[in-house]
Amino acid sequence: MNRVVAYARNPWARGLFVLASLVLAILAVWWRGPDWNTVYHAFDFVSWRWVIVGVLLNLLSVLARAWAWNVTIRQAMPEPLPRFRQVFSAFGVGLLANAVLPARAGELARVAVLRRHLPHGKGTSATLLGTVFAHRLFDLFPIALLVAYVAATAKLPHWAVTGVVVVGLVGLGLLAVAVLSARGADRSPTHGERTARRLLAMARQGLAVLRTPGAAVNAIFFQTVGWTFQLLAVWAVTAAFALHVPLPAAALVLLLMNIATLFPLWPGNVGLLQAAVALPLRRYGVAYGTGFAFGLVLQAVEMSVGVGVGLVMLAREGLSLASLKRMEDDEEASAEDVLDELDHEQAVVHDEPAGDDARPYVTQARSRR
Secondary structure (H helix, E strand, O other): HHHHHHHOHHHHHHHHHHHHHHHHHHHHHHOOOOHHHHHOOOOOOOOOHHHHHHHHHHHHHHHHHHHHHHHHHHHOOOOOOOOOOHHHHHHHHHHHHHHHHOOOHHHHHHHHHHOOOOOOOHHHHHHHHHHHHHHHHHHHHOOOOHHHHHHHHHOOOOOHHHHHHHHHHHHHHHHHHHHHHHHHHHHHOOOOOHHHHHHHHHHHHHHHHOOOHHHHHHHHHHHHHHHHHHHHHHHHHHHHOOOOHHHHHHHHHHHHHHHHOOOOOHHHHHOOOHHHHHHHHHHOOOOOOHHHHHHHHHHHHHHHHHHHHHHHHHOOOOHHHHHHHHHHHHHHHHHHHHHHHHHHHHHHHOOOOOOOOOHHHHHHHHHHH
């Protein structure tokens, strides 16, 4: 087991795995893919003005979702709070990391970048990770609206229904755990739990927005606005290809895109995403090759914003991709150290009374409410 873990952490082994997966994906797409002549000629009459509109709408989506994370952070962190431009910078770097690094590394990357602007000591990363978790949970609400809209106006493919049900059940379970954890953030560390439990209390403090209905509604609203802009961006790309499909078809495409990229098997899940988009569009009279080309441009629009904003913010932070990877590894190692320390402290019962290590941190964050 330890050998498997060592291989998983080895950058060369991970690189070879990603490369092998990408080669297999390219071969599979080429062998069982669309009529490439149709794909090529699908670009003959593309209106690139609508593609630019799609890029701008995606940029607005990123701004709205970054503001939702900013709302979440303001409920969890003590003074001094990071400025929105710092939050947006970290969010943009996270988008870049998700695009170029495996296994959703962007969530740790944005924590690592934002932490550089905060003067707080040990436990700050744990709190920021809690805010990232809460921020991702708020996606459940616009996703639920999107699923309801698609179910009422379009027809979901059978393979997608299973994915939606699984994601919904897992999401509801995580939301319930998060709400219960947020309510328990006041509890003082018990005997023998002063260090690791303090860090876990700070992680729960990252979920503080779930204890404040007004702030939670505010964050959910901006997440929903972000998803709405993303839906309009998909519709703008359908207009670029003159597909003449209704808005429910764009909503169906957006939903299937997110299902297809839920588990990153290779960079961008290129090929899989295009197939997931092109197949249901055939019901709207769109040729499979044209739908595949549409999926390529749609993914390019999505990635151009994430990668473009991320590179600009990476330069603004004075970082490189190599340093970003090191920071992400440091955050991952820090999280593992906390878990190891917690396991150790659970096995040892100290005699000294529990202190109030976590209380001032929680109290400071709450004093603004």
